[in-house]
Amino acid sequence: MSLVRFVLRRVLQGLFVIWGVITVVFLLRFVTPGSPVDAVAPLDASPELRARIAQELGLDQPIYVQYFDYLFGLLQGDMGYSYISGTPAAVRVFARLPATIELAVAATLVALVFSIPLGVISATRRHKPADYAATSFSLVGISTPNFWLGIMLILIVSVNLGLLPTSRRPIGLLPALELLVFQLEVSGVRTWLAHMILPALTLGTYFTALIVRLTRSGMLDELGKSYVRATRAKGLPETLVRYKHVLRNTLIPIVTILGLQLGTLIGGAVITEFVFSWPGLGTLVINAITSRDWTIIQGSLIVIGAGFVIVNTAVDVLYATINPQVIYD
């Protein structure tokens, strides 16, 4: 199969899963006891008023009509209106998206910066103190609930040392950058950074730990292969052997695993946001669930699910393009 056909097939598959996500999310509401009318109507609403609200929300239509209405709405970027505030759900969901993406990207950067060197050190100094330190760190890292880690960081860094703020952040990345570019004002970026450090560390630790484990075991596998002996035998310096050949081969499978772990990253982001009052999708969805604001719940779940599928598809396509060994199947 050619690369183009592979990419096409993968994209179609992704679209199919996104359609599945939308359908599952749509159906969620119908298996839930209670009606969305409960969230909107006053407690002492008369049956007539309830019927009118149901009609206005389109709930009196047969389920397949509601389904196609919802699907066509989504295609036009319409997720319905929040049952609680009356604002368009899509506006609220997409307003929260940048904060979540910023957090996820920052955490991934933290993870990449710390984990790969640690993993390499761990594998190349096997059974030495540095290896034990790195493996212990990674074991504890994958075993620590990140909401607790966040709280402990707040306790130590903010409460005891008084170093970083824990309040809801006043400025996002884009406004901060605008301030920097148009008014040469650095304070915005500085405030943004100060609010970003603890959440990024909180969310990034699990992934740092995970990638250290993967890099270590992957590199140990590669180091045992015969091509390594061959490159050493032809007199290549050890650093070249390690970084040009072994590390490169180790990192390729890690990319796929990280794509699959994206769900964990988003799930972790949800609870990290809750701990740090981060104005992202996570806090939005938790609040919406508490208040049973179904349009917001559905909209956020679809954006989260679709985001996961899109990134995974992108990872697969990228992977196939950079690695000629992949069999397109």
Add this chain to the structure above:
Amino acid sequence: MLTDRTKRNLKRELRHSLMAKVALVTAVLIFLVALFAPFIAPYDPTTQELAGSNLPPLGVSTTTETTAMVDGEMTRVEEEVAGTTAHPMGTDALGRDMLSRVIYGARTSLLVGIIGTALAAVSGVSVGMVAGYYGGKVDDGLMRFADIMLAFPALVLAIALIAMFGSGRLLVPDPWVELGLVADRPERFVFPGTVTLVVALVNWVWFARIARGEALSVRGEEYVKAARSIGASDSYIIRKHVLPNSVTPILVLATIQVAAIILLESSLSFLGFSGTTLSWGFDIAQGRDRLATSWWIASMPGLAIVVSVVSINLLGDWLRDALDPGLEGAGGGGGA
């Protein structure tokens, strides 16, 4: 289920690995603590004693400001409070003993972790075996559905499901109190039923994927063909040939999943979605609001989570190294 050779491997690996020994002992200890909580906990974990609230743990002293009448006038008095052996982990804002709460919290975590994993394993393995063994349309359909399930982060899916079902809970009588072996302890404890179902619903996919892969690789083997040719039924072949060959990776995954589900349960309790108020995650949420004054309320239950999950993950490493040296890398995800 396990052959003599795998038992031998397990023992050999255990002898050679200090970590495996430590992990096994710790995990067994935590299990016993959860099982015999009423005997081990020094107090009833729900008894409030406002006079002794916010006491620091043993070896720590804090200064608290109180208002008191001194010479007929209201004045602020600084009082030095030191931790005592009566409450080695201190007390919470309502004066409940933290050690007893941590001990009872182990029950919630292990119950949800073990029963949730068992449910996920049984349903996931059944689906995966059927998909892998029959292949074709059945396989395609089931695996596409699994893909859709995987597109939702475990935690998000779990809170969405709890939003649907509500956080149902079962009050289970404590067998030890029921038998009259111990008094002054809660007669019932909360088993978070919905959370257990939900974590199973969220995590069965990982088992399905592994079981499917195993079934796919076994179904073409000569002995399966032979069994079929002498007239063995499909369900017989799956039970007698396909399943036993997949026990090892499923067992390793199950161990890691217990750890992942304990983390997931603590996250749900932390967010207040689990319906129980006697759990590590719930206590961390309580302590979060009192970090500046009583840091131990959030710290102690968190340490309990880390110790349990570390030891279970180490058990998983041990099983993996002993049973299947080829199985490296990360297992199922999930958790937070």
